[in-house]
Amino acid sequence: MATKEEFIDRLNDALSWELAGIIQYMQHSVMVTGPLRESLADFFSDGSEEARDHAEDAGKRIAALGAVPTVEPAKIRQATDVEGMLEAALALEEDALAAWEDALEASDAVAPGYGFWIEEQIAEEQEHVDELRKMTNKVSFSDADVSGGAENAG
Numbered sequence: 527m528a529t530k531e532e533f534i535d536r537l538n539d540a541l542s543w544e545l546a547g548i549i550q551y552m553q554h555s556v557m558v559t560g561p562l563r564e565s566l567a568d569f570f571s572d573g574s575e576e577a578r579d580h581a582e583d584a585g586k587r588i589a590a591l592g593a594v595p596t597v598e599p600a601k602i603r604q605a606t607d608v609e610g611m612l613e614a615a616l617a618l619e620e621d622a623l624a625a626w627e628d629a630l631e632a633s634d635a636v637a638p639g640y641g642f643w644i645e646e647q648i649a650e651e652q653e654h655v656d657e658l659r660k661m662t663n664k665v666s667f668s669d670a671d672v673s674g675g676a677e678n679a680g
């Protein structure tokens with residue numbers, strides 16, 4: 527069983543990834559160029575706001591446990607083109623997801639309400655990872671699997 531201090535450390539690690547997300551997404555929102563700028567700028571801007579909400583939530587819980595929330599962001603990945611920005615976003619979300627999963631593992635050190643809250647965080651981060659895997663073409667389909675695909679392919 528984890529200690530309360532270990533749990534706080536892991537929450538602070540998750541918080542540092544959310545702080546990185548605030549900055550990374552905002553930077554890519556202001557910088558993104560190309561014909562899809564308008565929608566991608568909104569996408570990155572929303573990501574920054576969501577990371578801010580997650581960071582605030584984490585900070586509230588850490589403070590409630592009597593500890594000082596970190597103000598140090600984790601690694602911020604910079605990119606100058608759309609593909610690079612989306613790959614950076616996917617890597618960020620994977621790191622954040624892993625950090626939240628580590629925090630969940632240690633949540634038995636405190637009251638059950640923390641674990642339920644972290645499960646909701648994990649569900650959201652998983653959704654972000656899934657969407658970004660689609661956006662970076664890491665999900666693909668076989669033509670043979672779509673309706674009428676076998677005939678079309680034949």
Ligand SMILES: [Fe+2]
Nearest residue numbers: 544577580622
């Ligand atoms: Fe988040």
Ligand SMILES: [Fe+2]
Nearest residue numbers: 619650651654
């Ligand atoms: Fe996320």
